[in-house]
Amino acid sequence: MRSIRSHIDSLLGEHKAELNAMNLAVAHSLGRYKVKFNPEKIDTMIVQAVSLLDDLDKELNNYVMRCREWYGWHFPELGKLVQDHQAFAKVVKTIGMRQNAINADLSGILPEELEAKVKEEAEISMGTDISDLDLIHISGLCDQIIELSQYRAQLFDYLKNRMTALAPNLTCLLGELVGARLISHAGSLVSLAKAPASTVQILGAEKALFRALKTKKDTPKYGLIYHAQLITQAPAKLKGKMARKLAAKCALATRIDALADESKGAEVGMECRAGLEAVLRGEQERGPKKISGTSHKHEKYHFKR
Incomplete structure (x- = not known):
């Protein structure tokens, strides 16, 4: 092996300087691929x-x-x-x-x-x-x-202009600040798009999640998306349910913003937001579920002895 290493230039028939130039070219190509500098989506x-x-x-x-x-x-x-x-x-x-x-x-x-x-x-x-x-x-x-x-x-x-250009559907669902904080916490829009809805839901509440898992208590229902308008305007009993639905729609909207070949604007985000608002109105109009009748109207069952 030592002999091969010492005579590698003569065996390959290529000069050492050419190999260095090739390595440098490959490194530059990989660097450009990783950076992917796009002026419209930064x-x-x-x-x-x-x-x-x-x-x-x-x-x-x-x-x-x-x-x-x-x-x-x-x-x-x-x-x-x-x-x-x-x-x-x-x-x-x-x-x-x-x-x-x-x-x-x-x-x-x-x-x-x-x-x-x-x-x-x-x-x-x-x-x-x-x-x-x-x-x-x-x-x-x-x-x-x-x-x-x-x-x-x-x-x-x-920030509003950048979010509208980068992630219009996510911005329509969460707003500029909450959407930007989600992207910042995930590291990039592509990283956020790779995350499932359950991760998006509790993103930003990692400490509370690990503490709950360690102490075997209830895990948090929401993280950064708690500050979204759809969550804040929901009643306390519906916040968890709305957080799950909103996280699922956010995961879909993020994947469209990050991975779609052609930009469709905020059409998907507007449709998802309208659907979530309709669900919230329906839940508020329906009110809490009540059990019909009272206990004294029905005769209790007695076991035979």
């Missing part, structure tokens, strides 16, 4: 976009809570009146010191009644005074909140 962009969206939500939540707590020392009533985070940051940026609330124009941010209420509360506020330096840093934090909120809206629009 599920990697979906995975990155939904992950960034979740990170932005966490950052925004931290920033807003910090801003509300910080400015709350100066104007605590404002946090209770204005619930929207972006509107709160814009109001703080516009007002500055609460003494300026009377002369501030908030018509472009708040409704007329709420604007009058804010100005009224600013006059009788029980907050403490803050310095100009404190207000500068609070205003800077408000700028960050407004910019992140605007970028999040742009990113969400981008």
